[in-house]
Amino acid sequence: MNTNALRTLEARFREQIAAACESGAVPGFVAGVHHAGEQVVVAHGTANLATGAPMREDTGFLFGSVTKVLTTTLVLQQVERGTLDLDAPVVRYLPEFALAVPGAADKILVRHLISHTNGIDADLYFPDAKGRDALKTYVAGLADGHGTLFEPGERLSYSNGGMIVAGRLLEAVTGLSFPGLLQRDVYGPAGMKDSSTSAEQAILRSTAVGHFPGPDTMPETVPETVPETVPETVRLRPTGMFTLPDTWGPAGGTPIGTVADLLAFGRTHLAGGVSPTGARVLSAASTELMRRVSYDMASPNVPPMGLGWVLYPFGGTTVLAMSGASPGGVSLLCVVPEHDLVLAAYGNTPGALMLQDQLLRQLLSEHLGVAIPTLVSQVRQDVDLTPYAGTYRSDQLRIDVSVVDGQLEERTTYEPADASQERIFTAFAGGATSAPPQRYVPVGPGLFAPAGHPLETFDGYLRLLLVSYHDVRDGQARFRNGGGRLTRRA
Template sequence: MTNFELQDMVTEFRSASGVPGVVAGVYHAGEREVVAEGVTNVVTGEPMRADTGFLFGSVTKVFTTTLVMRQVERGRIDLDERVIAYLPEFRLAVPGAEDIRIRHLLSHTNGIDADLYFPDVNGPEALRVAVAGMAEQVGTLFAPGEYISYSNGGMIVAGRVLEVVAGLPYHELLQRDLFTPAGMNDAVTSAERAILRSTAVGHFADPVGARRTDLFKLPDSWGPAGSSAIGSVGDLLAFGRLHLSGGVAPNGTRVLSEDSAARMRTVTYSMGTPHLPPIGLGWLLMPFGDITVLSHSGASPGGVAVLMAVPGHDLVFAAYGNDARAMALFDRILLSLLRNRLGVTVPDLIAAPIEVEDLTPYTGTYRSNQMRVDVCVEDGVLAETATYEPADETQRRIVTAFAGGNVPVISRRFVPVGKDLFAPAGLPLEKFTGYSRQQLVSYHGIQNGKARYRSASGRMTRRG
């Protein structure tokens, strides 16, 4: 893929989709390409630039893990130690907190049911308040180490552990111990800093065109999970290169030991399900044919960022779109890089739909924090209805703003494509070969003819 081809892909997609702005960058074998198109904000019309800043969203989770590994190297944190050894006050609303280890926080195997837990707190006390509130508002989905379920709550707890052992607020630690030594020169941790330079804001698709978000960022209480870190494509490329170079940043600074970088990209848990990639520490280890891509995406209010790095090929891809629909473009670019730049044979993940005589093991009601999913059989396929059930008005206000003004009841139909595996009906199966494989749904723990868990977008809901 030449720079011209990357430019063509971005231009064609924006023209067809109406996404306001995109910035995408590729580093490969010593050469870097960055393409920026459109605007940062449909209200101001400011152009998107190669160095425009944007919210990294959940890509921050890999930053948080990197910070933890730095403390492991210093002997201040033991991955196998229980969280309560560092946070004696850590409790959940149900028993189980005492069994969660540090590695469970970083591998999304902790079972903390806090995906939509949004304490409305900002400032240096935000993480302390958020973790304290878990004792009353947050339960568990499963025992630590039993399954993978993408965990915002786990990363919030990891951030608070960092604050306690390092003696600094999370955002200061992120700037001092990662952004500065890694040469992430555009990266900041506050809207007040970001507004001093070109910074993109999110948008939502609207019948008359893209509509700017009214919420720039989530509260600081989600800092380690992805609410606050802001920077450029160049920052993400530098961070990805650091991890491909055994912990050495492009500026020559060693940020992590070679062993720590290797541990982060080594499988710690796999559920053996096609749409759920094996997990390392922080990184999702997504297989594409014979290679593994270190990956993470990051949603922000009306925006989406991605970071992907390919070990052994010295390739990093990073991008941001200020409309979530840009994820389809990023999937397309990734597959083109693998197939056309690296010559990788990427097989289709799903061959064809299959016949399943009895779908009743999957039917029923599944729940997680403030979310209910009802599953039934209609016309020989599974039909799902997902309903948001806010805990209180504060939660409703934040989630509604994050979603762009409303949280609709979502109804979808799914066809079986593998053992306990389903794909959205009506979509071409090749769509799920890339990063979009996470749109598949799987069921787990079938006992007495009924599944115990449903997994979608890497998140578990539990029967009951």
């Protein structure tokens, strides 16, 4: 991409981002692209509706689960230094690590933590602890009622718990706190000069906060065609909780930075582990290992998993990606090694992921010439729906699936373990403890799409909205996968 092409891209991004913000769908949005030595950053809208502070190119935001790639980078640094072995049991380094099922934790290897193949059933476990012992508190709590969804290495399920255990593991072998280690071994050498790990640090500079639909609001979407005027019914309110507890730091609860910081981190992985500052953050072999498929469910809605990175296939092009939800916001980091490109973006309402998907697909197809294949092509009329009906559960989550009018209907309910879990989860989710019933139509064997959406919606990043069912035995599916997360038939 030459300079003129990048400037054309910048102008197009600026137009789309402004339209989304001015429609009322997203209060503020910031995105940046680095390609072949050139870089642009575009920002528009409002960082905080309560204060009216503008979203600027250097406004900070919560990385959310993008942090998982940073945590994985830290783990592989320790592997390179000989303090960790990917194929060693976690309990070798963290003997206090235990789960509710006796002996289950002993089978989990270091590798399983960062490849989301550990099976730890704790994806919505939010112990409320702060400070130096926060991760120790998290690990201690796993033995009290948290089991496994599957045997380690047997399946893939997006795992916050695995990454948090990895963070505690890092503390155990280095003697440093996770925030201190992140600052020393990633932020510093990668040139992430505006990144921090706490609200106390973030308040000292421009920082965005998330927003949720308020009372009487319309469903939050980013329409393909933005209306000329903002409907009065579109209302958003700032989140009442800025970050998740410190216990969630390694999974994405507390790290904060800018688009330029994420671009610098992405460029480090483009360059085989050498940062824009010239410092080596990771070896070329380790960066390559992170890109290698660790597990592939061979299901269109669940891209193959590397170490840390999710490996999105777009035809012959692989996009290394991770998105990150925070209270009322969503970030995205994509690295495209074949085209020497990094995309980073943040929007301060959950629906901003739709705009991020539009920008990514436009970037791939129009500016890189990448053909985006059709993922699902038709609604199937010949699928027996009965194997999928039933109740599926994981940590504090229940999904009831029934057959209604030739479609699947899902009812999702959060079932808090105690008042503290309910308080944190509902603040993270903007006050909701259950979702409205959602209908799904069959689009492939064991694969379903949300009803009412054009099927091309799911060709890009939003393939995660598809739902799949797995391991049908005796006429019943044992697992449901939505958003990369497994729930197991009750």
